[in-house]
Amino acid sequence: MSVGVVWFIGVSAILFGIGLTGVLMRRSPLLILLSVELMLNACNLSLVAFSRNLGQQDGQVFALVVMAIAASEVVVGLGLVVAMARRHAELDVDNLINLRH
């Protein structure tokens, strides 16, 4: 039984589900950021799998751009976490509730 694109998408879906569960379940902003990274990488895997299946490089370009966006997301997220820690707030996402307004 050959490993087709379906298997890669299956692994990607499982990783995305794990990441989603982590984002919803965790309270620490650091752990939420890590779970978001997991979700972004699952998306990258499906992009690359379809790129191979179609025989075109476009999906790999998308994956590269997603990596750049993920890096900037980490920078801003870690900046928020460090700013919270510097103000001696407990590192709990519920303390960031003012960002909603």
Added chain:
Amino acid sequence: MTYEIVFAAAAALAIVSGLGVVLSGNPFRSALWLILNLVSLATFYLLLQSDFLAAAQVIVYAGAVMIMFLFVIAYLGGAGDEPSRDLPLWQFGASLVAGIALVAEVIIAIVSESFPGAPDVGPNFGSAQAVAGPLFSTYLLAFEVASVVLLAAAVGGVVLGAVRPSPRAPGEREPFPERVREAPLPELQTLVMGRETHIEVHHTGGEEDDS
């Protein structure tokens, strides 16, 4: 046959390390699990003949982004741990249901669909040269926008992380750093950082306290 074995090993590693990211409550261990996850994803990229992306994944992601993450976690010390208060049961159940529902949905969708087999591509398929072709022609705009987004993120990181002293009148002496002047919250005195800060307030700010 080797292909299947490598795929199975990488898939098992990816799922186990993904569960490790979410289930270990310690940010440091989660980050180390995530590095393992990124490496297993690089294996998938190699299986999919995307050589350049696999190298970029290991060098940029596991090598640079995650190291930055680990530096911040080490800077925060124990403060970055999961808050100890209990998770409401409904939230735990809802997040599990959401995750499992999403996985089931995608798997049902892809199993019912039939995909054509992957075409034969040359050995040059995922090389840097082959990826650079569409990146710098068809998707040039996306490339430029990504660079602007990275610049904005860098500026945002500096703004969020910088300590801004308030402007002072001419002749006024150098103010203390902001964290020294702030009175620490009582519950934070249990932390090492909080205790040091507290001592520093009494020691250096004595003149202001006397008046």
